[in-house]
Amino acid sequence: MLGAAAAAVAAVALVASPAQADPVGTPAYRDIAIVGSDTTQTVMNGLSDAVLVNGTKVMGSYDARGSDNITTKATGCTIPRPASSGAGVTALVTSVEAGDNCVQAARSSSNNASSYAGKNLTYIPFAVDAMTYAVRSDSTVSKKLTTAQLKSIYNCTAPGVGTNFKPLLPQFGSGSRDFFLKQLGLTNTANYTTQFPCVVDVDVNGQPIQEHVGTYLTDTKHILPYSIAVYVSQIYGNAPAAQGKAVLATFNGVPPSVLNTASTFKRDVYNVVPTTKLGEALYDQVFTGGDSLICAKTDVITQYGFGVNPNCGSTQLVTPPAP
Structure with missing residues (x-):
C-alpha cells in the first residue's frame, strides 16, 4: 500500500x-x-x-x-x-x-x-524521506503497529518475540538502521544483535543485510525497517526491484505516503x-x-x-x- x-x-x-x-x-x-x-x-x-x-x-x-x-x-x-x-x-x-x-x-x-x-x-x-516497517504480504505480523510496539519487538521484550515476531535490521553502518533505532529510543551499536539476540542483521548465509531489500523477508514473521521513498522507486521502476513480497505497514496510524508529510519517522x-x-x-x-x-x-x-x-x-x- x-x-x-x-x-x-x-x-x-x-x-x-x-x-x-x-x-x-x-x-x-x-x-x-x-x-x-x-x-x-x-x-x-x-x-x-x-x-x-x-x-x-x-x-x-x-x-x-x-x-x-x-x-x-x-x-x-x-x-x-x-x-x-x-x-x-x-x-x-x-x-x-x-x-x-x-x-x-x-x-x-x-x-x-x-x-x-x-x-x-x-x-x-x-x-525528505520517511521510514516505516515492511512485512510480507502474507505476514502473520500486524501491518498496524505503533512506536511502542515496535520498540518492544526490537528490544526483545514483546510477548512472543523470536517466535511470533522475527525482527531484522540492516548491517551496522547503515544510516537507516541508525535512524530507525534512534527513533525507537534504542542505541545503535555494532553488537546490537548480541545485546538483543532476537534481532538478526545477517542473512541465511551469514552476509550483512542490506537496506530496503524486501527479499530478506523469507518468513511470515519477519519485520524489516524500510524507506518509503525507496519502496516507491522499486515499485515504479526507478530503483532495482528488490521488494519481493514486501508491503509497507501503516505505522502509528499513518499510511505510507510518497511525500512523507505526515509520516512519523520523517527524516532529512x-x-x-x-x-x-x-x-x-x-x-x-x-x-x-x-x-x-x-x-x-x-x-x-x-x-x-x-x-x-x-x-x-x-x-x-x-x-x-x-x-
Missing part, C-alpha cells in the same frame, strides 16, 4: 528509466565522486545525470552494492566500494586525510555527524562534503543554498519518491570539534 499520494507521481515514475548503478557515459570520471548510502543512491544517480555545469556532468554517484571495488578517477583511485552511509562518510574522511582526491562527497541517510567529531564535514540536506537525507570546500565555486553551485543545482531539480527528487526539503542546501549542520 503506497497511499493516495503515490498516484500523483505515478505517471512520471512509470515512464522514467532507472539510473545506472555507477556512472556511465562521458566524462568517465567526474569532478565530484559520491559514495555511501543505499537509501539515496538512486536519486543521486538520477541527479548526477540531470545536474550539468556548462553542459557537462560533474557528479558521479557510485552505488552501495555491486563490484567489490570502484574506480573514481583515471589513476590511483580504485577503492573498496563503500556499502552504507557510515562507510561512505568514512571513505570521504579517508580520502581527505590521505589527500588522494578519490572521493569528494558522501551520501548519508541519517545525521551521524556526531560520529565524525573533528573531521570538519558539513551535512547538506537535499530531500544528506550529501556530506568537507567544510573546507564550502565557498569553492563548484561545490556551492552544485550543493549549497536553495538555488543550488541539486535543489532546483525538484522534479528529479520527487520522481524517485522523495519529498522536497524546505531546508535544501542548508550548510548549518557540521561535525562537532574534536573531543
Whole structure:
C-alpha cells in the first residue's frame, strides 16, 4: 500500500528509466565522486545525470552494492566500494586525510555527524524521506503497529518475540538502521544483535543485510525497517526491484505516503562534503543554498519518491570539534 499520494507521481515514475548503478557515459570520471548510502543512491544517480555545469556532468554517484571495488578517477583511485552511509562518510574522511582526491562527497541517510567529531564535514540536506516497517504480504505480523510496539519487538521484550515476531535490521553502518533505532529510543551499536539476540542483521548465509531489500523477508514473521521513498522507486521502476513480497505497514496510524508529510519517522537525507570546500565555486553551485543545482531539480527528487526539503542546501549542520 503506497497511499493516495503515490498516484500523483505515478505517471512520471512509470515512464522514467532507472539510473545506472555507477556512472556511465562521458566524462568517465567526474569532478565530484559520491559514495555511501543505499537509501539515496538512486536519486543521486538520477541527479548526477540531470545536474550539468556548462553542459557537462560533474557528479558521479557510485552505488552501495555491486563490484567489490570502484574506480573514481583515471589513476590511483580504485577503492573498496563503500556499502552504507557510515562507510561512505568514512571513505570521504579517508580520502581527505590521505589527500588522494578519490572521493569528494558522501551520501548519508541519517545525521551521524556526531560520529565524525573533528573531521570538519558539513551535512547538506537535499530531500525528505520517511521510514516505516515492511512485512510480507502474507505476514502473520500486524501491518498496524505503533512506536511502542515496535520498540518492544526490537528490544526483545514483546510477548512472543523470536517466535511470533522475527525482527531484522540492516548491517551496522547503515544510516537507516541508525535512524530507525534512534527513533525507537534504542542505541545503535555494532553488537546490537548480541545485546538483543532476537534481532538478526545477517542473512541465511551469514552476509550483512542490506537496506530496503524486501527479499530478506523469507518468513511470515519477519519485520524489516524500510524507506518509503525507496519502496516507491522499486515499485515504479526507478530503483532495482528488490521488494519481493514486501508491503509497507501503516505505522502509528499513518499510511505510507510518497511525500512523507505526515509520516512519523520523517527524516532529512544528506550529501556530506568537507567544510573546507564550502565557498569553492563548484561545490556551492552544485550543493549549497536553495538555488543550488541539486535543489532546483525538484522534479528529479520527487520522481524517485522523495519529498522536497524546505531546508535544501542548508550548510548549518557540521561535525562537532574534536573531543
